Every structure is written in structure tokens, then in C-alpha cells.
Amino acid sequence: MQQDKPEPEGSMEWRSPSNIALIKYWGKQGNQIPMNPSLSMTLKYAFTQTEVKWRPNDGTTQGEFDFFLSGQKVGPKFEKRVGNLIKEMAKAYPVLNDLYFSITSLNTFPHSTGIASSASGLSALALSLLSAAQRATGKADEYPRFLQKASHYARLGSGSACRSIYGPYAIWGGGVNTESSDEYAIPYKPHQDFEIIYDSILIFSEKPKKVGSSAGHKLMDEHFYRQGRINQVRENSIRLLKALETGDFEMWQEVVEQEALSLHGLMFASHEPVLLLEPDTIRFIHDLNAFRAGKGLKVAFTIDAGPNIHLLYADEHREIIRNFISEWIMDHHLQIQVLDDETGKGAKQLFE
Amino acid sequence: MQQDKPEPEGSMEWRSPSNIALIKYWGKQGNQIPMNPSLSMTLKYAFTQTEVKWRPNDGTTQGEFDFFLSGQKVGPKFEKRVGNLIKEMAKAYPVLNDLYFSITSLNTFPHSTGIASSASGLSALALSLLSAAQRATGKADEYPRFLQKASHYARLGSGSACRSIYGPYAIWGGGVNTESSDEYAIPYKPHQDFEIIYDSILIFSEKPKKVGSSAGHKLMDEHFYRQGRINQVRENSIRLLKALETGDFEMWQEVVEQEALSLHGLMFASHEPVLLLEPDTIRFIHDLNAFRAGKGLKVAFTIDAGPNIHLLYADEHREIIRNFISEWIMDHHLQIQVLDDETGKGAKQLFE
Incomplete structure (x- = not known):
């Protein structure tokens, strides 16, 4: 993730899996802070793939974008969620206000299968937007720090999404060990018998x-x-x-x-x-x-x-x-x- | 319930209905004290009818009895429960130790229908045994006091049985109002729209x-x-x-x-x-x-x-x-x- 020259336009694509919580996230407070810690197993085949293309906007609008999920323009509810995420990220990366995004996303799992697509969807989006923001500014984080930031932004989009960044397992919520946090998830590696x-x-x-x-x-x-x-x-x-x-x-x-x-x-x-x-x-x-x-x-x-x-x-x-x-x-x-x-x-x- | 001459032998029969809890009894402490108050509606057609016949025993055994439910001798588990109830009542009515009981019981509702028969069964039993004890001693309580005592003993046999004494509704557990108690149930009469x-x-x-x-x-x-x-x-x-x-x-x-x-x-x-x-x-x-x-x-x-x-x-x-x-x-x-x-x-x- 090394770079130093800003890229006023380009594209980034991430694949992010769904996850299944073993310790359940149920109840939140404040700005997407969980009531209690949760722990999930990351899935392999149920994932979302999201490409973000960016270019300078016309200077009169902020945070404009198009979002196509499986070739369909997304509904206003999801659109609002994406807009909010871009606004949150623009607090740290004001460059996002000067860009226009064309976003395309695909899920591997069939639509309406009752699998929460927000975990994979919002984490793939957060990863791609964060990549775009860092490319556009020319200031890239090292990998561990980048993932932690992405997990943080994914959380703002959808709580369970912050865990989808990592595998084979992820912990979200402070107090589980010295590294766990309410702000983002951390990876967890179990005994080998639980690896698959x-x-x-x-x-x-x-x-x-x-x-x-x-x-x-x-x-x-x-x-x-x-x-x-x-x-x-x-x-x-x-x-x-x-x-x-x-x-x-x-x-x-x-x-x-x-x-x-x-x-x-x-x-x-x-x-x-x-x-x-x-x-x-x-x-x-x-x-x-x-x-x-x-x-x-x-x-x-x-x-x-x-x-x-x-x-x-x-x-x-x-x-x-x-x-x-x-x-x-x-x-x-x-x-x-x-x-x-x-x-x-x-x-x-x-x-x- | 007036009497004054002890009756060394006789028979008493009570009919006691099942009840359905609207506020649930779940969790207990000590000797059949509920964790929380409960409130039930008393049923009309699902009831147990229990006859207790008593006569002096042979003086060498205590608390001996036979119990036939729908013509069948009851199993050892239920037998133990009945024996325990007689023992509890004998603390207040030592005469029970000198009696032999022949108990027959019938349920109006089909066996194994998943309706708790312990509510109607144990309350009918407590009522009949208490009647027997008071007949045998010649010391009968007035009706309200008798029912309260019966509810107390029914509770020792099976928690929910204490509510079956009363209708149209019953409350069991202290703190609901000034009269409610953990020891026995009290009757409750609602707005007329809830009477049937x-x-x-x-x-x-x-x-x-x-x-x-x-x-x-x-x-x-x-x-x-x-x-x-x-x-x-x-x-x-x-x-x-x-x-x-x-x-x-x-x-x-x-x-x-x-x-x-x-x-x-x-x-x-x-x-x-x-x-x-x-x-x-x-x-x-x-x-x-x-x-x-x-x-x-x-x-x-x-x-x-x-x-x-x-x-x-x-x-x-x-x-x-x-x-x-x-x-x-x-x-x-x-x-x-x-x-x-x-x-x-x-x-x-x-x-x-």
C-alpha cells in the first residue's frame, strides 16, 4: 500500500466476506458502539465484491455517487447509508468531497437468501472507499493500520461489517482482551482444530x-x-x-x-x-x-x-x-x- | 364447615380446576416460595375430582395411603409427592399420623394432553386432606380461612396448585397488593368484560x-x-x-x-x-x-x-x-x- 503521488482518478476493488456471529451482537449505543462484545467466524464463499471508481466532481456538489448492485441501481435507503458513510470518511479525508464515485457491487450469494449482506457489503465498500481516499491523497497507511481503519469505517456503515475485514475469526468490542475495541474489530486465530x-x-x-x-x-x-x-x-x-x-x-x-x-x-x-x-x-x-x-x-x-x-x-x-x-x-x-x-x-x- | 365432634373415619371429596397463568411463575426459592408473583385465570371444565376416605391406621405405620388415579395405582414419583404433603400437613394436624387414607382421583381432561394436571390434582388433594384433617379433629375453620390454608398446602404440593383454589382469577406472590402473599394465593375479580x-x-x-x-x-x-x-x-x-x-x-x-x-x-x-x-x-x-x-x-x-x-x-x-x-x-x-x-x-x- 505504498504510494506518494495523489491519483485524482482511478479505481479500487475489494472482496469482503460475510461472517456468522458465534457471540451475538445485539443492542447498541451512541454511534454504532455495541452494547457487548461479539465474536464471529468469517465465511469464505459468501462475499461481496465492490469496485469504486473515482474522478474529480464538478465542484458544485459534494459526496455524489452512483451505486449499482448486481447491475441494478440501489434503493434510496441503501443510498442514504452509503452517502452517510462517505460523509463520515470525508471528516478524515476531505478529498472525498471533491470526488465523484461510480460504485459497482456484486454478491456471490443469491439475493434475499436471508444472509445478512450488510456485513460483506458495507465492509467491501468501506475498504474500497478508504483505498480510494488514500490513493487520491497519496497518503497510504501500512497494511495493519489500513485494515483497522477500514474496520472502523465498516462499523459506522453496519456493525457486523467491521468483523468481515478479518479471518478466520474476528472479535469486536472492548474488554475481551487488551487489544479488542468498540471502535473496530481485531482478528482472532483459534486452535488448529477450529481453523476450518x-x-x-x-x-x-x-x-x-x-x-x-x-x-x-x-x-x-x-x-x-x-x-x-x-x-x-x-x-x-x-x-x-x-x-x-x-x-x-x-x-x-x-x-x-x-x-x-x-x-x-x-x-x-x-x-x-x-x-x-x-x-x-x-x-x-x-x-x-x-x-x-x-x-x-x-x-x-x-x-x-x-x-x-x-x-x-x-x-x-x-x-x-x-x-x-x-x-x-x-x-x-x-x-x-x-x-x-x-x-x-x-x-x-x-x-x- | 361447622363441626365439633371428631370423626375417626369418613370421606371428603373436592373438585379443583386447572388454571392458566397469564403472569408466569418461573423460578422458586426455599420451600416452594416463588421467585416472582404470578396471576392466573381459573378454568372451568378441566378439573380434578379427588375423594379422600380415612380411617384409623393400625398404629404401627404413619402416613400410609393408597392413591388411585383414574383407577390406576399412581407411580412412585407421585406417591412420594403425596406422602410429603401428608407429612407437611401432619405438622399442624398430628392426627393425620394416626390415619390411613384411601384416595381416588379423576381428571376430566384426557391424560397426557400436555395440560398441567398438578395444579388441579394437588389442589384437589390438599383440599380433601385438609377437610379430612379438620373432620378428624373436629376443629373446622371458617370458609375463607379454610381456603387460604388449603391454598397454602396446595402450594407445598405444587406451586401453581395454590391458585386453583380460587376463581375467576388468582394472584400468588407477595407485593402485588396488601393482601397477596408468597405463602398462598388470593382470589381476584376483574372488570366484568374479563369475567368470562x-x-x-x-x-x-x-x-x-x-x-x-x-x-x-x-x-x-x-x-x-x-x-x-x-x-x-x-x-x-x-x-x-x-x-x-x-x-x-x-x-x-x-x-x-x-x-x-x-x-x-x-x-x-x-x-x-x-x-x-x-x-x-x-x-x-x-x-x-x-x-x-x-x-x-x-x-x-x-x-x-x-x-x-x-x-x-x-x-x-x-x-x-x-x-x-x-x-x-x-x-x-x-x-x-x-x-x-x-x-x-x-x-x-x-x-x-
Whole structure:
């Protein structure tokens, strides 16, 4: 990332993956500061690729841009989010006010699969815009510092996006260790047994979420279980890190599943109760519990703020788990999508 | 209940209904003291009828009895519970140690329908044993005091049983008003619009509970959300009483459904997560929400520590709700039982 001559026009492209939270981010405060720390596994195949082309604008407008997602002009809501991100970045890089951006973005995963595309989307965007800003000024950061800044800006765009910068795992939120921060995520490397975990994502519903992320996080503001939740995450973070460090799959499963169910439990108990689970979500968990009972399989489910199951498992049980999934889908005559993914390395710059 | 001559042998019979908690009892401490107050609606048709016959025992044994439920000798687990209750009552009524009891009990609702029979069963038993004890000693309490004592003993047998003594509603747990107590329940009479509420109980699973009541309550001992739950119940109790007093069906629905989902949310977030909901529980709630949206129907669902839905509704919407239930069951080709019940008056002594 060395450079010294400003480039008044050019293009930068980044690929940034989605991530699945094992310790859940639920509740925020201030300007995208999380209520509690979170920890995620970075995915490999579900990613967004975003190219930012820049050139000087006509001098009469600020922060103008076009944004095409999969060839379609994005809607006003997402456009506003992008505009806000550019404004935030312009505080540190005023040059952005003098540029016009043409942004094109692609997701590898099908639209409306219930996978949060904001994590990959906003992190790819933050990375590309930050690259553009540094090119345009001729002042590039060293790589670790650049990624940390990108994570910071990604966070302002969408909380979970700050974790997508890094792999194989990422921690966001202060107090987990001396390096973790509320401002940006840091990478985390676990015991080798957890370096490659498979993730089969069962898409039970492609409907858009009934409760948007911001409204969802707001449910924690006055939640009766707020302090209890903060204490719970503290313990779960300690336990999950211990499991990931020592290779303890049993503890890993316990924490991962408790976090998933706690997230939905918190939604259930909100002032306005939220039920995002679908009948098949429940059916799958019951059947999984019956199937794996006593077998000691290295498998755990997690669920985000939606109905879809992420089934996480180790390589040694890959075949038995994939067979279970296939047979379960056949047994219930379901027509659902399954996206097979695995642990990934984080964001990556693309060169022509 | 006037008498003065001891009756060394005789028989007493009581009928005691089940009840459905609107504010949930979940978590206990000490000897059957609830973690928080609860409030229930008493049912009318789901009841237990228990006859206790007594005669002097042979003087060498204490607290001996036979117990037949629906003509079958009860299992050792329930037998132990009955024995413990007799022992507790013998502290105040030592005469019980000199008696032999022959107990027969019947439930009106089918066995294994997922309705807690311990509420009606233990309250009918406590009432009959207390009657027997007072007959055998010749010292009968006045009616209000007798019922309060029976509620106290019913509580020792099974927490929710203490509420089954009274109708149309009952409150158990101190601090709700000047009369409420942790030791026994008190009756509660609401606004006339809430005097008759129908309850259609949809039995989605007849399987025995995966987590027994005692193990379930224990989950609250070290629960991270314990204090938050106590605060939540405080607010929900105030709100529900206000709704019941003023006839506010909208607030009633909000509180009743939040309590139901919070109970399951607490189970989700326990150290050992518990998932008692069935796929059809979730399906029904989603479909109910879609059906009633914007219609202003006086209807609310609640769920106990199991998968079955209690659908509560006012008389004026009885037809539309019963039609909805029938059509929903037909649409999904389900073969499930529905028990139609309504608000009841509480326990009742039976005379030949």
C-alpha cells in the first residue's frame, strides 16, 4: 500500500466476506458502539465484491455517487447509508468531497437468501472507499493500520461489517482482551482444530426480515434483561475463547447454541416481542438434537436475527452431517436452499 | 364447615380446576416460595375430582395411603409427592399420623394432553386432606380461612396448585397488593368484560415434558436474566392488573403474550437451553398474527412450559376465533385435540 503521488482518478476493488456471529451482537449505543462484545467466524464463499471508481466532481456538489448492485441501481435507503458513510470518511479525508464515485457491487450469494449482506457489503465498500481516499491523497497507511481503519469505517456503515475485514475469526468490542475495541474489530486465530469449520446454511425463509437491524438493536435499549445479557456475554466470551483456544468442541457447542437461542429469547422478551423463527427452524433443532444425541459429533447450530440455521461442523464429521441435512430435507419434502460455506480468511484486495 | 365432634373415619371429596397463568411463575426459592408473583385465570371444565376416605391406621405405620388415579395405582414419583404433603400437613394436624387414607382421583381432561394436571390434582388433594384433617379433629375453620390454608398446602404440593383454589382469577406472590402473599394465593375479580374469557387449548404434543417443573424452575437459580425477570414481572403485573381492572383488551393482549414468550425466552437463555416449542406452535402464532392484524380482536395467546397454545378470547369474538382455529387445523391437515374451556369459579366441595 505504498504510494506518494495523489491519483485524482482511478479505481479500487475489494472482496469482503460475510461472517456468522458465534457471540451475538445485539443492542447498541451512541454511534454504532455495541452494547457487548461479539465474536464471529468469517465465511469464505459468501462475499461481496465492490469496485469504486473515482474522478474529480464538478465542484458544485459534494459526496455524489452512483451505486449499482448486481447491475441494478440501489434503493434510496441503501443510498442514504452509503452517502452517510462517505460523509463520515470525508471528516478524515476531505478529498472525498471533491470526488465523484461510480460504485459497482456484486454478491456471490443469491439475493434475499436471508444472509445478512450488510456485513460483506458495507465492509467491501468501506475498504474500497478508504483505498480510494488514500490513493487520491497519496497518503497510504501500512497494511495493519489500513485494515483497522477500514474496520472502523465498516462499523459506522453496519456493525457486523467491521468483523468481515478479518479471518478466520474476528472479535469486536472492548474488554475481551487488551487489544479488542468498540471502535473496530481485531482478528482472532483459534486452535488448529477450529481453523476450518464448515457452515451449511439452511434457508428456511427468503422473506425480508420483519424487524430491521436498527429497530432490532433498539429493542435492547430498555430491555429488562439488558444488564443480565451483558453479564451473560462476558461469561460466554470467556468460555468460547477458552473452547476455541483449547480445541474443546463440547464447550464450543454449548456456548454457540446458547448464544443463538439467547438472541431469540431476548427478542421474545422484548417490550415488543419479536418472533423470527419459522416452524422448520424449530423442527430442525429438535431433529438435530435427536440425531446427534450421545454421538459426540463436533457440530453446533447458530441462528442470526432471522429464521435460518447455520450448521457448523468439523471436517471429521462433514459426511455424516451433510447426509443428515440431505435426508432431513428429503424426509420433510422441503424445497429449501442450502449454502455450503466454511471458514475464510477475511477481506482481500483485487488487482487487475 | 361447622363441626365439633371428631370423626375417626369418613370421606371428603373436592373438585379443583386447572388454571392458566397469564403472569408466569418461573423460578422458586426455599420451600416452594416463588421467585416472582404470578396471576392466573381459573378454568372451568378441566378439573380434578379427588375423594379422600380415612380411617384409623393400625398404629404401627404413619402416613400410609393408597392413591388411585383414574383407577390406576399412581407411580412412585407421585406417591412420594403425596406422602410429603401428608407429612407437611401432619405438622399442624398430628392426627393425620394416626390415619390411613384411601384416595381416588379423576381428571376430566384426557391424560397426557400436555395440560398441567398438578395444579388441579394437588389442589384437589390438599383440599380433601385438609377437610379430612379438620373432620378428624373436629376443629373446622371458617370458609375463607379454610381456603387460604388449603391454598397454602396446595402450594407445598405444587406451586401453581395454590391458585386453583380460587376463581375467576388468582394472584400468588407477595407485593402485588396488601393482601397477596408468597405463602398462598388470593382470589381476584376483574372488570366484568374479563369475567368470562374463553380458552381453546390446542394440543400440539402429548409427549411428557422434556424438562420437569422442578428442573425447570431450577434453571432460574443462576440465570443471568434473573433480576431482569423479577423487574419485568413487577411491571407486567401492574400493567395486567390495570388492563383487567379497566377492561383494556389491548394492554391485556400485550402483557399476556409478552409473558408467554418471555417464559420461553428465559428457557432459551438458560445455562442449559430448553426448547419446548413445537413447529406448529410457531406456525400457529405466525398465522394468528397474520389473521388478526388490524382487526382489533379481543384475543391473546399464552403458552405454559410446553408446546401447547392457550388461545384466550372474549365472547364477542368467539365465533370468528373458533372458525379461525377450525380452518387453520383443516388447512394444515393436522390431527390435534382442541379443548374448549373458559373462566371458572375455583374449587368446590362435593356432597353426596
